[in-house]
Amino acid sequence: MPHAAEPDPFESLAADAAPLDLGPLARPVRRSLNGEHPGEIGTALPPLVDHHVHLMLVGADALTDTAIAGVVDLGAPLDLVAARRQRDGLPEVDFAGTFLTAPGGYPVGRPWAPDHSVRELGAIAADMRSSLPDAVVTAVNEQQAFGASVIKVALNADVGPVFDRRTLDAIVTAAHERGLPVVAHVEGDGMTRLAIDAGVDVLAHTPFTEHVDDALIARAVAAGQRWISTLFVTSYGAPSPDRDRAIDNLGRFHAAGGRVLYGTDLGNGDQPLGVNPEEVAALAVAGLAASDLLTAITDPWPRRARADGIATFVPGTAPAVLDELPAWLAGACIVPAEDLEEL
Known part of the structure; x- marks a missing residue:
């Protein structure tokens, strides 16, 4: 008597939902x-990346045993940058190095930002427009020499002075001439416009203190600007005007074709190590579909290519509805790509 064929687990899944x-x-x-968990069925994704963390606050090895395979550290002392870049292992780290800010500007004086994590640059005199001033070139060169692959500028008009347009232009020019993208922390009225006008490549946070009108969003999208989400830390999941503004701004930016990068600002407040399901959920509230969310969290920026030889594995049944995606993704782990057999 012939044996019955073994049931296909994906056929039974399709029958249910x-x-x-x-x-x-x-x-x-x-x-x-x-390997481990032999024969376990699940979903493979590219390596996951958190595009906004601070290892100086959570520890250089805090994400070692998580599902996050890559991070972008957006503000750290240069000795930490140099030391961490000499080490192998996951997650792979790209650094911005020290915050570049105007004299007395954010985050100078903040208890979480030691002096050696911030570099103050004075304004450029009007008669120096024809050539880049030594202070700006030196600051950008120093970041790159210590291993930074992006440059971070602070534009927070709510708590202190910010760069004028001439000085910001010089920083962006110096960085771009060295192949380094510029990331800006924007906070306060007019700061998003200043960053877009100056050709900043990435916003470290979705704008949350000001409404960004559709015309300005269109300019950002046309310029290829990227926005790192960080929606959760606007109010740590609680309802607030800042959260509402950020979700509205990001939703319209995404709908206009803007490129969204998943980022948590890990080190800012109490957050889980690894995937933050509340950040994922907030992105869904902003209008990102499941495929958009996965694109945002697997984008290799600022690298051109994803890490070789590894994959993300999420065990069990894939989610049936968008509301289930955050918890499902939080169960991911990193595995050797060769350990996965496509079904």
Whole structure:
């Protein structure tokens, strides 16, 4: 008598409920019979990246055993940058180095930002427009020499002075001439416009203190600017005007074709190590579909290519609805790519 065929677990899943459309980045897979959890079925994704962390606040090894395979550290002392870049292992780290800010500007004097994590640059005199001043060039060169691959500027008009347009232009020019993108912390009226006018490449936070009108968003999108989400830390998940503004701004930026990067500002307040499901949920509230969310959290920026040889594995049944995606993604882990067999 012939044996009945073994049931296909993905056929039974399809019979119960149509899985959420996760887009082309997600692949149904089975783990190798030779490794951990042999034969376990789940979903493979590219490596996950948190595009806004502060290792000086959470510790250089805080994310070692998490599902986050890459991080962008947006503000750290240069000795930490140099030391961490000499080490192998996950997560891979890209650094901005020290915050560049106007004299007395944010985050000077903040208890969480030691003096050696901030560099103050004075304004450029009007008669120096024809050539980049030594102070700006020296500051940018120093960041790169210590291993920074992006440059971070602070534009927080709510708590102190900010760079004028001439000085900001010089920083952006110096960075771009060295192949380094510029990331700006924008906070306060007019700061998003200043960053866009100056050609800043990435906003470290979705603007949360001001409404960004559609015309300005269109300019940001046309220029190829990216916005790092950090929606959770606007009010740590509680309702607030800042949270509402950020979600509205990001939703319209995304709808206009803007490139969104997942980022948590890890080190700012109480957050889980690894994937923050509340950040993922807030991105969904802003209008990102499941495939958009996975694009935002797997984007290799500022690198051109994703890490080789590893993949993200999320065990079990793929989510059936968007509300289930945050908790599902929080269960991810990093595995060798060779351990996964595509189904």
